[in-house]
Amino acid sequence: MAKNEDSKMQSNIIGRRGFMLVLSSPSGAGKTTIARRLIEEENGLYMSVSATTRPRRPGEVEGKDYYFVEDETFHLMANRGEFLEHANVFDHYYATPAVPVMNALSEGRDILFDIDWQGTQQIADKSRDDLVSVFILPPSTQDLEKRLLNRAQDSAEVVAKRMSKAADEISHYREYDYILVNENVDKAISDIKAIMVAERLKRDRQVGLTDFVKELRDQI
Numbered sequence: 001m002a003k004n005e006d007s008k009m010q011s012n013i014i015g016r017r018g019f020m021l022v023l024s025s026p027s028g029a030g031k032t033t034i035a036r037r038l039i040e041e042e043n044g045l046y047m048s049v050s051a052t053t054r055p056r057r058p059g060e061v062e063g064k065d066y067y068f069v070e071d072e073t074f075h076l077m078a079n080r081g082e083f084l085e086h087a088n089v090f091d092h093y094y095a096t097p098a099v100p101v102m103n104a105l106s107e108g109r110d111i112l113f114d115i116d117w118q119g120t121q122q123i124a125d126k127s128r129d130d131l132v133s134v135f136i137l138p139p140s141t142q143d144l145e146k147r148l149l150n151r152a153q154d155s156a157e158v159v160a161k162r163m164s165k166a167a168d169e170i171s172h173y174r175e176y177d178y179i180l181v182n183e184n185v186d187k188a189i190s191d192i193k194a195i196m197v198a199e200r201l202k203r204d205r206q207v208g209l210t211d212f213v214k215e216l217r218d219q220i
């Protein structure tokens with residue numbers, strides 16, 4: 001599929017600050033699937049790669065899916081202030097390295113995050129204007145459990161633990177800007193693309209707008 005170039009062209013003319021597009025959901029609702037497709041299909045969108053102390057799953061690639069680190073390294077990085085946000089989820093630590101995100105935003109690149117509600121709250125506290133948050137719901141509890149089991153990457157015990165945390169995660173939906181039910185993955189992706197088009201056109205993100213409009217008026 002062709003990458004979406006439309007809204008990039010306007011950014012090239014006017015100059016735009018990037019945004020942080022956060023996807024959260026109960027485990028198994030489809031964040032990773034949606035995120036991978038968006039990165040493939042959307043020009044100017046880059047994935048934030050988190051650091052985690054969770055063990056690597058089969059098929060996960062170091063530096064692409066996560067930076068897999070030991071507890072000690074994680075705490076060292078946290079103490080040095082290298083993280084934009086960090087949280088403990090399912091007994092493991094997760095965090096967003098700050099520098100790549102800050103550079104991307106100022107260079108007009110959008111960053112996609114697959115993080116939980118705790119991380120989203122921390123980012124909202126620090127940089128509300130740069131945040132666009134989307135909460136993804138499963139069509140039903142049965143679908144959620146089926147997806148976790150079908151993914152076949154976690155033991156029955158881990159799946160049960162993730163299911164038991166789902167209600168807690170879902171209770172935070174009100175803290176998000178947009179809510180999507182991921183029934184059909186293509187529809188969910190096209191809805192998120194529509195959100196991105198609108199968010200890219202927000203006046204406050206178009207940092208070169210004053211100069212652009214001044215030039216237009218001067219030419220009249």
Ligand SMILES: Nc1nc2c(ncn2[C@@H]2O[C@H](COP(=O)(O)OP(=O)(O)O)[C@@H](O)[C@H]2O)c(=O)[nH]1
Nearest residue numbers: 027028050086087089094095096114115116119
């Ligand atoms: N706060 C925060 N949460 C994260 C980060 N990276 C991943 N998570 C969340 O941690 C949870 C578990 O992620 P993971 O172990 O990959 O399993 P998943 O639920 O199948 O995506 C999910 O809710 C992720 O959104 C991060 O850097 N910060």
Ligand SMILES: Nc1ncnc2c1ncn2[C@@H]1O[C@H](COP(=O)(O)OP(=O)(O)O)[C@@H](O)[C@H]1O
Nearest residue numbers: 027028029030031032033147151182183184185
């Ligand atoms: N709309 C959908 N319909 C059916 N299965 C889906 C849908 N979206 C995702 N899945 C499947 O559900 C499982 C969990 O999805 P995943 O993206 O890993 O969720 P999360 O990252 O939120 O934990 C995967 O096997 C994925 O292929």
